[in-house]
Amino acid sequence: MEHLREAAKLLAQAQRVAVFTGAGISAESGVPTFRDALTGLWERFDAQSLATPQAFQEDPELVWGWYEWRRHRVTSVRPNAGHDAVAAIEAHAPHTAVITQNVDDLHERAGSAQSVHLHGSLFAPRCTICAEPAVLPALTGEPDGGRRLAPPSCASCGGMIRPGVVWFGESLPEAALEAAVRAAADADVLLTIGTSGLVYPAAEIPRLAARSGAAVIQVNPQPTPLDRIAAVNLHGPAAGTLPDLVSLAWPD
């Protein structure tokens, strides 16, 4: 409880807050994290080998099927109390930036409309040839066959459509990375939630905030490499911890 109080005090006093999230914040909505053994149809694949341009090159139907399965999963779940608490922080602390590594739209659906997506989104597919955004048909039920699905073709040039995410070995979108670096450098407090802090350059963001003098608060049930740079470590789940943190920081 002591740690929670300390974190709430830092948050309430902060003028500029950066919130940095990973897959852990969506776990309690039922979206598997990267570290979990991939559930259901995918337990025999490793996410890091599927989330690459090479995998899409070699077997576009397998990779497209995986992303459509994930898009379906996200579409069929709801934001949890952790996402809602992040939106509440934005309501209380006027200069708050939400930076996410996640490719789901749960922050947006909880009200964090300006979330910065460092690794793209399941909802922004584009053409591999002309980069034109593609409009995806609404998913009616779990993608059939589960595993393989042929990617659609571009309406403009007939090129193959790819998921709008950043794969391993691909550069992050410049504008998103710049916005995240600026928010981290300016922040008085950076709240890192549900990330193993292992994937770069995104994992640099909390470290940059700490170097720039921000107080880092971590919410994560397990220890991570970020424990070392955190002023306060709240070892608990996001949906269970964040609402308490917000109500302590801003008792209505």
Ligand code: BV8
């Ligand atoms: C790039 C989108 C090169 C796709 C993802 C050094 C510098 C630069 C690059 C590298 C480097 N060393 C290695 C690299 C290459 C690589 C990398 O970092 N590899 C790692 C494995 C070492 N980086 C890249 O390839 C990046 N690109 O560097 O380009 C380049 C440079 C110049 C010019 C050209 C090219 C691109 C990386 C982006 C990959 N895409 N996602 C998709 O989603 O399919 S990464 C993906 O995994 C996620 O987006 C996330 O970022 C990452 C890790 O996932 P987390 O979010 O942390 O989730 P994880 O499962 O790991 O952990 C969950 C946490 O939640 C756990 O701690 C758990 O305890 C906790 N948790 C569980 N339950 C809860 C909870 N927390 C709270 N509440 C709960 N209930």
Ligand code: ZN
């Ligand atoms: Zn095209």
